[in-house]
Amino acid sequence: MIELLSSLGCRVLKDEPLSMHCSFKIGGPADFFIEIPNEPALSEFLKIIPDDRFYILGGGTNILFSDEGYRGTIVRLTGDFKKISISRDEILCGGGALLSDVLKTAYENDLTGLECAIGILGTVGGAICGNAGGRDKWISDAVKSVEVYENLKREFISREKAVFGYRKSGFENCIISKAIFSLKEDIKKDSLKEISENMQKRLETQPLNMPNVGSVFKNPDGFSVGKLIEEVGLKGKCVGKGAGFGTSRKFYSKYGEALLQKTF
Ligand SMILES: Cc1cc2nc3c(=O)[nH]c(=O)nc-3n(C[C@H](O)[C@H](O)[C@H](O)COP(=O)(O)OP(=O)(O)OC[C@H]3O[C@@H](n4cnc5c(N)ncnc54)[C@H](O)[C@@H]3O)c2cc1C
Known part of the structure:
Protein backbone atom coordinates (compact mmCIF):
# COMPACT_ATOMS: atom_id res chain seq x y z
CA MET A 1 0.00 0.00 0.00
CA ILE A 2 2.76 2.46 0.99
CA GLU A 3 4.66 1.82 -2.27
CA LEU A 4 1.55 2.27 -4.41
CA LEU A 5 0.47 5.49 -2.70
CA SER A 6 4.01 6.87 -2.74
CA SER A 7 4.25 6.12 -6.46
CA LEU A 8 1.10 8.25 -6.92
CA GLY A 9 2.80 11.19 -5.22
CA CYS A 10 1.30 10.74 -1.76
CA ARG A 11 3.43 11.46 1.28
CA VAL A 12 3.00 8.56 3.69
CA LEU A 13 4.12 8.95 7.31
CA LYS A 14 3.98 6.22 9.94
CA ASP A 15 3.27 6.83 13.65
CA GLU A 16 2.96 10.56 13.02
CA PRO A 17 2.25 12.59 16.21
CA LEU A 18 -1.11 14.31 15.73
CA SER A 19 -0.10 17.06 18.14
CA MET A 20 1.95 18.42 15.22
CA HIS A 21 -1.14 18.82 13.07
CA CYS A 22 -3.72 20.60 15.20
CA SER A 23 -3.99 23.98 16.86
CA PHE A 24 -4.58 22.48 20.32
CA LYS A 25 -1.13 20.82 20.01
CA ILE A 26 -2.51 17.70 21.66
CA GLY A 27 -2.71 14.13 20.33
CA GLY A 28 -0.82 10.84 20.13
CA PRO A 29 0.37 9.11 16.95
CA ALA A 30 -1.72 8.10 13.95
CA ASP A 31 -0.85 4.71 12.47
CA PHE A 32 -0.59 6.40 9.08
CA PHE A 33 -0.72 10.05 8.04
CA ILE A 34 -1.14 10.44 4.30
CA GLU A 35 -1.00 13.64 2.28
CA ILE A 36 -2.85 13.28 -1.01
CA PRO A 37 -1.79 15.68 -3.78
CA ASN A 38 -4.36 15.23 -6.56
CA GLU A 39 -7.60 13.62 -7.74
CA PRO A 40 -6.07 10.47 -9.34
CA ALA A 41 -4.22 9.73 -6.08
CA LEU A 42 -7.40 10.37 -4.07
CA SER A 43 -9.42 7.98 -6.26
CA GLU A 44 -6.79 5.26 -5.84
CA PHE A 45 -6.56 5.87 -2.11
CA LEU A 46 -10.35 5.46 -1.75
CA LYS A 47 -10.21 2.14 -3.58
CA ILE A 48 -7.58 0.82 -1.15
CA ILE A 49 -8.69 2.18 2.22
CA PRO A 50 -12.25 1.58 3.42
CA ASP A 51 -14.27 4.63 4.59
CA ASP A 52 -14.22 3.59 8.25
CA ARG A 53 -10.42 3.28 8.34
CA PHE A 54 -9.52 6.89 7.67
CA TYR A 55 -10.30 10.36 8.91
CA ILE A 56 -10.01 13.49 6.81
CA LEU A 57 -8.17 16.37 8.42
CA GLY A 58 -8.05 19.97 7.23
CA GLY A 59 -5.95 22.54 9.08
CA GLY A 60 -6.63 20.87 12.44
CA THR A 61 -8.01 24.09 13.93
CA ASN A 62 -11.26 22.58 15.17
CA ILE A 63 -10.26 19.19 16.41
CA LEU A 64 -9.14 17.51 19.63
CA PHE A 65 -7.19 14.30 19.20
CA SER A 66 -6.83 11.70 21.94
CA ASP A 67 -3.49 11.16 23.65
CA GLU A 68 -3.91 7.55 22.41
CA THR A 78 -2.41 18.96 -0.40
CA GLY A 79 -0.89 19.88 -3.81
CA ASP A 80 -3.64 20.48 -6.40
CA PHE A 81 -6.21 20.57 -3.61
CA LYS A 82 -4.66 23.80 -2.34
CA LYS A 83 -5.09 25.63 -5.64
CA ILE A 84 -7.29 28.70 -6.03
CA SER A 85 -8.47 30.23 -9.29
CA ILE A 86 -10.81 33.02 -10.15
CA SER A 87 -13.34 33.47 -12.92
CA ARG A 88 -15.23 36.79 -12.91
CA ASP A 89 -17.11 36.81 -9.60
CA GLU A 90 -16.47 33.16 -8.73
CA ILE A 91 -13.59 31.56 -6.88
CA LEU A 92 -12.84 27.89 -7.52
CA CYS A 93 -10.62 26.22 -4.97
CA GLY A 94 -9.54 22.84 -3.68
CA GLY A 95 -10.74 21.45 -0.36
CA GLY A 96 -7.22 21.78 1.04
CA ALA A 97 -6.85 25.49 0.19
CA LEU A 98 -6.40 27.79 3.15
CA LEU A 99 -9.49 29.84 3.86
CA SER A 100 -7.27 32.87 4.53
CA ASP A 101 -5.79 32.52 1.01
CA VAL A 102 -9.28 32.40 -0.50
CA LEU A 103 -10.26 35.50 1.42
CA LYS A 104 -7.11 37.26 0.30
CA THR A 105 -7.82 36.34 -3.35
CA ALA A 106 -11.36 37.68 -3.00
CA TYR A 107 -10.17 40.91 -1.44
CA GLU A 108 -7.43 41.48 -4.03
CA ASN A 109 -10.01 41.06 -6.79
CA ASP A 110 -12.60 43.37 -5.21
CA LEU A 111 -14.98 40.51 -4.49
CA THR A 112 -17.12 40.48 -1.36
CA GLY A 113 -19.22 37.87 0.37
CA LEU A 114 -16.66 36.06 2.49
CA GLU A 115 -16.16 38.69 5.19
CA CYS A 116 -17.65 36.39 7.85
CA ALA A 117 -14.61 34.14 7.32
CA ILE A 118 -12.08 36.70 8.48
CA GLY A 119 -9.80 35.24 11.12
CA ILE A 120 -11.13 31.71 10.73
CA LEU A 121 -8.13 29.46 10.38
CA GLY A 122 -7.94 26.19 8.52
CA THR A 123 -8.99 24.96 5.11
CA VAL A 124 -11.93 25.33 2.75
CA GLY A 125 -12.89 21.67 3.37
CA GLY A 126 -12.95 22.13 7.14
CA ALA A 127 -14.88 25.40 6.89
CA ILE A 128 -17.53 23.96 4.59
CA CYS A 129 -17.82 20.75 6.61
CA GLY A 130 -18.58 22.72 9.79
CA ASN A 131 -20.26 25.65 7.98
CA ALA A 132 -17.87 28.00 9.73
CA GLY A 133 -18.70 31.62 10.33
CA GLY A 134 -20.09 34.00 12.89
CA ARG A 135 -23.38 33.94 14.72
CA ASP A 136 -25.55 35.02 11.79
CA LYS A 137 -23.34 34.81 8.70
CA TRP A 138 -21.90 31.50 7.55
CA ILE A 139 -19.58 30.39 4.80
CA SER A 140 -22.50 28.56 3.15
CA ASP A 141 -23.94 31.98 2.20
CA ALA A 142 -21.17 32.25 -0.40
CA VAL A 143 -21.02 28.62 -1.54
CA LYS A 144 -22.24 27.97 -5.08
CA SER A 145 -21.39 24.27 -5.24
CA VAL A 146 -19.20 21.66 -3.66
CA GLU A 147 -17.46 18.61 -5.11
CA VAL A 148 -17.51 15.67 -2.72
CA TYR A 149 -16.42 12.07 -2.66
CA GLU A 150 -18.67 9.66 -0.81
CA ASN A 151 -18.43 5.88 -1.00
CA LEU A 152 -16.12 6.04 -4.03
CA LYS A 153 -18.59 8.27 -5.87
CA ARG A 154 -17.74 11.80 -6.94
CA GLU A 155 -20.63 14.26 -6.91
CA PHE A 156 -21.18 17.99 -7.44
CA ILE A 157 -23.71 19.37 -5.03
CA SER A 158 -25.20 22.83 -5.34
CA ARG A 159 -25.89 24.98 -2.29
CA GLU A 160 -29.63 24.51 -2.84
CA LYS A 161 -29.26 20.73 -2.59
CA ALA A 162 -26.93 20.81 0.43
CA VAL A 163 -28.30 20.79 3.96
CA PHE A 164 -26.37 23.63 5.54
CA GLY A 165 -27.34 24.76 9.02
CA TYR A 166 -25.70 26.27 12.08
CA ARG A 167 -22.27 24.58 12.15
CA LYS A 168 -23.40 21.71 9.96
CA SER A 169 -23.32 20.94 6.26
CA GLY A 170 -24.47 17.39 5.63
CA PHE A 171 -20.97 16.73 4.23
CA GLU A 172 -19.67 15.33 7.51
CA ASN A 173 -19.12 11.83 6.03
CA CYS A 174 -17.68 12.97 2.71
CA ILE A 175 -14.41 14.27 1.41
CA ILE A 176 -14.86 17.83 0.21
CA SER A 177 -12.42 18.05 -2.70
CA LYS A 178 -13.45 21.34 -4.35
CA ALA A 179 -15.71 24.31 -3.85
CA ILE A 180 -16.97 27.21 -5.89
CA PHE A 181 -17.77 30.45 -4.09
CA SER A 182 -20.07 32.88 -5.80
CA LEU A 183 -19.19 36.42 -4.72
CA LYS A 184 -20.18 39.97 -5.57
CA GLU A 185 -18.17 42.72 -7.13
CA ASP A 186 -18.29 45.49 -4.61
CA ILE A 187 -16.56 48.61 -3.37
CA LYS A 188 -13.38 47.64 -1.51
CA LYS A 189 -13.96 50.23 1.23
CA ASP A 190 -17.16 48.57 2.52
CA SER A 191 -15.60 45.15 2.50
CA LEU A 192 -12.52 46.38 4.34
CA LYS A 193 -14.69 48.04 7.00
CA GLU A 194 -16.52 44.76 7.70
CA ILE A 195 -13.24 42.80 7.73
CA SER A 196 -11.65 45.28 10.16
CA GLU A 197 -14.65 45.21 12.52
CA ASN A 198 -14.78 41.40 12.54
CA MET A 199 -11.03 41.18 13.12
CA GLN A 200 -11.07 43.74 15.91
CA LYS A 201 -13.85 41.87 17.74
CA ARG A 202 -11.89 38.62 17.37
CA LEU A 203 -8.66 40.14 18.71
CA GLU A 204 -10.53 41.46 21.73
CA THR A 205 -12.16 38.13 22.58
CA GLN A 206 -9.80 35.30 21.55
CA PRO A 207 -6.46 34.28 23.06
CA LEU A 208 -4.43 34.01 19.86
CA ASN A 209 -1.25 33.58 21.87
CA MET A 210 -2.43 30.22 23.25
CA PRO A 211 -3.12 26.83 21.61
CA ASN A 212 -6.88 26.81 21.05
CA VAL A 213 -9.66 26.16 18.57
CA GLY A 214 -11.48 29.45 18.97
CA SER A 215 -15.04 29.22 20.24
CA VAL A 216 -15.35 25.57 21.13
CA PHE A 217 -19.07 25.29 21.87
CA LYS A 218 -22.12 25.53 19.68
CA ASN A 219 -24.73 27.98 20.97
CA PRO A 220 -28.00 26.24 21.81
CA ASP A 221 -31.04 27.87 20.18
CA GLY A 222 -31.62 31.28 21.72
CA PHE A 223 -28.70 31.11 24.18
CA SER A 224 -25.09 32.21 24.27
CA VAL A 225 -22.78 29.47 25.55
CA GLY A 226 -20.32 32.08 26.80
CA LYS A 227 -23.02 33.66 28.97
CA LEU A 228 -24.19 30.28 30.29
CA ILE A 229 -20.60 29.34 31.23
CA GLU A 230 -20.15 32.61 33.07
CA GLU A 231 -23.45 32.22 34.88
CA VAL A 232 -22.50 28.81 36.33
CA GLY A 233 -19.08 30.16 37.37
CA LEU A 234 -17.02 28.05 34.96
CA LYS A 235 -15.22 30.92 33.21
CA GLY A 236 -11.46 30.48 33.73
CA LYS A 237 -11.83 26.98 35.22
CA CYS A 238 -8.68 24.97 34.56
CA VAL A 239 -7.93 21.29 35.18
CA GLY A 240 -4.22 20.37 35.09
CA LYS A 241 -1.42 22.68 34.10
CA GLY A 242 -2.43 23.49 30.54
CA ALA A 243 0.04 24.20 27.77
CA GLY A 244 3.51 25.63 28.39
CA PHE A 245 4.48 29.06 27.12
CA GLY A 246 6.89 27.54 24.59
CA THR A 247 3.95 25.84 22.88
CA SER A 248 1.94 29.05 22.96
CA ARG A 249 4.73 31.02 21.35
CA LYS A 250 5.11 28.43 18.60
CA PHE A 251 1.38 28.49 18.01
CA TYR A 252 1.33 32.26 17.87
CA SER A 253 4.20 32.50 15.44
CA LYS A 254 2.56 29.96 13.15
CA TYR A 255 -1.08 31.00 13.31
CA GLY A 256 -1.32 34.40 15.00
CA GLU A 257 0.98 36.11 12.52
CA ALA A 258 -0.72 34.44 9.58
CA LEU A 259 -4.04 35.62 10.90
CA LEU A 260 -2.94 39.19 11.31
CA GLN A 261 -0.88 39.56 8.16
CA LYS A 262 -2.08 37.07 5.56
CA THR A 263 -5.72 37.97 5.69
CA PHE A 264 -5.12 41.68 5.26
C1 LIG B 1 -8.35 31.27 16.89
C2 LIG B 1 -9.46 30.51 16.25
C3 LIG B 1 -10.64 31.15 15.93
C4 LIG B 1 -11.70 30.45 15.35
N1 LIG B 1 -12.85 31.13 15.04
C5 LIG B 1 -13.89 30.47 14.47
C6 LIG B 1 -15.09 31.17 14.11
O1 LIG B 1 -15.23 32.35 14.31
N2 LIG B 1 -16.08 30.47 13.52
C7 LIG B 1 -15.98 29.13 13.26
O2 LIG B 1 -16.92 28.56 12.70
N3 LIG B 1 -14.87 28.44 13.61
C8 LIG B 1 -13.82 29.07 14.20
N4 LIG B 1 -12.68 28.39 14.54
C9 LIG B 1 -12.62 26.94 14.37
C10 LIG B 1 -11.99 26.48 13.04
O3 LIG B 1 -10.99 27.39 12.63
C11 LIG B 1 -13.03 26.35 11.94
O4 LIG B 1 -14.06 25.48 12.34
C12 LIG B 1 -12.38 25.85 10.65
O5 LIG B 1 -13.32 26.00 9.62
C13 LIG B 1 -11.91 24.40 10.73
O6 LIG B 1 -11.20 24.14 9.54
P1 LIG B 1 -10.00 23.10 9.52
O7 LIG B 1 -9.54 22.98 8.10
O8 LIG B 1 -8.96 23.45 10.50
O9 LIG B 1 -10.77 21.75 9.94
P2 LIG B 1 -10.24 20.62 10.92
O10 LIG B 1 -10.16 21.13 12.31
O11 LIG B 1 -9.06 19.95 10.36
O12 LIG B 1 -11.49 19.61 10.82
C14 LIG B 1 -12.75 20.00 11.30
C15 LIG B 1 -13.79 19.04 10.71
O13 LIG B 1 -13.85 19.22 9.30
C16 LIG B 1 -13.63 17.96 8.65
N5 LIG B 1 -12.91 18.23 7.39
C17 LIG B 1 -11.74 18.91 7.24
N6 LIG B 1 -11.39 18.94 5.94
C18 LIG B 1 -12.35 18.28 5.26
C19 LIG B 1 -12.57 17.96 3.88
N7 LIG B 1 -11.72 18.33 2.90
N8 LIG B 1 -13.67 17.24 3.55
C20 LIG B 1 -14.57 16.86 4.52
N9 LIG B 1 -14.42 17.12 5.82
C21 LIG B 1 -13.33 17.82 6.18
C22 LIG B 1 -12.82 17.13 9.61
O14 LIG B 1 -12.99 15.74 9.37
C23 LIG B 1 -13.42 17.56 10.95
O15 LIG B 1 -14.60 16.85 11.21
C24 LIG B 1 -11.58 29.07 15.10
C25 LIG B 1 -10.39 28.42 15.41
C26 LIG B 1 -9.32 29.13 15.98
C27 LIG B 1 -8.06 28.41 16.31
Missing part, protein backbone atom coordinates in the same frame (compact mmCIF):
# COMPACT_ATOMS: atom_id res chain seq x y z
CA GLY A 69 -3.68 8.80 18.85
CA TYR A 70 -5.66 7.31 15.98
CA ARG A 71 -5.72 3.64 14.95
CA GLY A 72 -6.11 4.05 11.22
CA THR A 73 -5.16 6.63 8.62
CA ILE A 74 -5.39 10.39 8.83
CA VAL A 75 -5.70 12.00 5.42
CA ARG A 76 -4.88 15.53 4.39
CA LEU A 77 -5.44 17.13 0.97
